[in-house]
Amino acid sequence: MVSERASERPYDLVLFGATGFTGGLTAEYLAAQAPEGCRWAVAGRNRAKLEELRERLGKPELPLLVADSADPAALAEVARSARVVISTVGPYVRYGEPLVAACAEAGTDYVDLTGEPEFVDTMYTRHHARAVATGARLLHACGFDSVPHDLGVLHTVRELARVTGREQLDGPVTIEGYVRVAGTFSGGTFASTLTAFSRPAQMAQAAKARRAVEERPAGRRVHGVMLGPRWSKDAHAWVVPLPAIDQQIILRSAAALPQYGPDFRYGHYAAVKRLPIALAGIAGVAGIAVGAQIPPLRRKLEELRPSGAGPDAAQRARSWFTVRFSGEAGGHHVWTEVSGGDPGYGETAKMLAETALCLAYDDLPKAAGQLTTAAACGPALIDRLQAAGISFRVLDARPAQAPGHFTG
Known part of the structure; x- marks a missing residue:
């Protein structure tokens, strides 16, 4: 449930940054999938x-709100007008904090798609306590x-609980x-990656x-x-450490949710x-990480993919993702997979929009402050994503092939 302070507002959702590449895809998703009666604005x-x-x-009647990420007063007005605010304006470490601050102050739920650990950590230290006080959920x-x-991982934990009884x-x-x-990937994503590196x-x-x-x-x-x-029997592939924010988010979910058990370990x-x-992938990431720290090289890297650019519809249609999970507990071993289409844009817009809709409409555990999707939304969001075409499945046994394009 949204905070009491946000229960009577003009809009259920406001999408901030709607004219960017991913923002536009999110707007298209909401235009097609938002429930009847949903009051939303861009x-x-x-x-x-x-x-x-x-x-x-x-959508000729769709409300338009003009606000700049550098104008705290305008952002405060956006936050006060909505039950949930979606932000697609990055790099977040440069442009994101004023809107987070406005939502924390107004008791407004907030969702974004940042992958920048520095931004997430800084928002916790600066705005978590205020969000707890006002009832805002910051995801x-x-x-x-x-x-x-x-x-x-939540899906895998639930399956382990089932098989262990x-x-x-x-x-x-x-x-x-x-x-x-x-x-x-788009120029905006590349810019955020360079900023983080x-x-x-x-x-x-x-x-x-x-x-x-x-x-x-x-x-x-x-x-x-x-x-x-190393070679992994469970992945049936070579696996290398993935330096993304995902592991941090998963471990924070595990810390927040007792159902993950008393001694939880995760590798990504x-x-x-x-x-x-x-x-070659390791070398490429290392090269970008070094180049991002040298201003002349960073400027050259930024020119490779200008902000606002992104893959066309045909490219996105050929894209897919699969994440396989291997879980062990109590002498039992399970394998699960989450699969979908274009990970960078089509499915990201879907996940972002459905998270916001979940906060706005679903009966969720009472919580406030900076939260993860597993802690704030949990099974309700899994159900939404499955209904929207993202697959969460349990495998019968250890797979004999690498994770691939699952078509149902």
């Missing part, structure tokens, strides 16, 4: 572009980073996730500050595991069929 800094978007959507990483991973796991739990994707010291500092104040689960342990490149990996591809 917001951004350029009224002319908002009007173009409204015309493209075929970051609500796209491909990190919804299928976070909810996939326990409502709550009472012994060690070990889960690994193996990610395979076929797709491309260019600030390693700030990222480490923000993580340390968040850990110093975040409440830890009493009597329970949560561990991240990151082994080196990319799965590839051939070792040379894995090693």
Whole structure:
């Protein structure tokens, strides 16, 4: 349920950053899938572009809100007008905080699709306490980073509880996730990645500050595991550590939810069929990480994919993702998979929009502050995503092939 302060407002949802690439896809999804009677609006800094978007959507009555990420007063008005605000304006570490602050102050639920650990950690230390006081729920990483991973682990934990015959796991739990994707990315995503890679010291500092104040689960342990490149029987592929925000989000869900057991371990990996591809991927990421920290090289990298650009519909239609999970507890072993289409854009827009709709309409556990999707939405969001075409399935046995394109 939304906070009492947000219960009587003009809009159920406001989409901020609607004229960007992913923002536009999210607007298209809401235009097609928002329930009848949903009061929603789009917001951004350029009224002319908002009007173009409204015309493209075929929604002549869709309200337009003009606000700039550098105008706190305008953002406060946006936050006060909505039950839930969706933000697609990145890089979030540069542009995201004023809207988070406005939502925390107004008791307004907030969702975004950041994959920037520094931003998430900083928002916790600065705005979690105020959000708890006002009843606001602040959910970051609500796209491909990190919804299928976070909810996939929750799905796996629930399956382990089923096969062990326990409502709550009472012994060690070990889960690994193996990610395979076929797709491309937009200029905005690339810009956010470069920003994150260019600030390693700030990222480490923000993580340390968040850990110093975040409440830890009493009597329970949560561990991240990151082994080196190796062949995995469960992935049936070579796996390499995946330096994404997903593991952090999953471990915070495990800390928040007792059903993950008293001793929870998780490792997060990319799965590839051939070792040379894995090693080339590691080298490529390392090269971008180094280049992002050298201003002239960073400017050259930014020119490769300008902000606002993204894959066309045909490219997105060929894209897919599958995340396989291997889980062990109480002498039992289970395998699950989460699969869908274009991970970077089509499915990210779907995940983002459905998370917002879940907060707005579903009967969820009472909670406030900075939360993960598993902690805030849990099975209700899994159900929504399954209804929207994203597959959550349990495998009968250890698979004999690598994670691939699952078509149902």
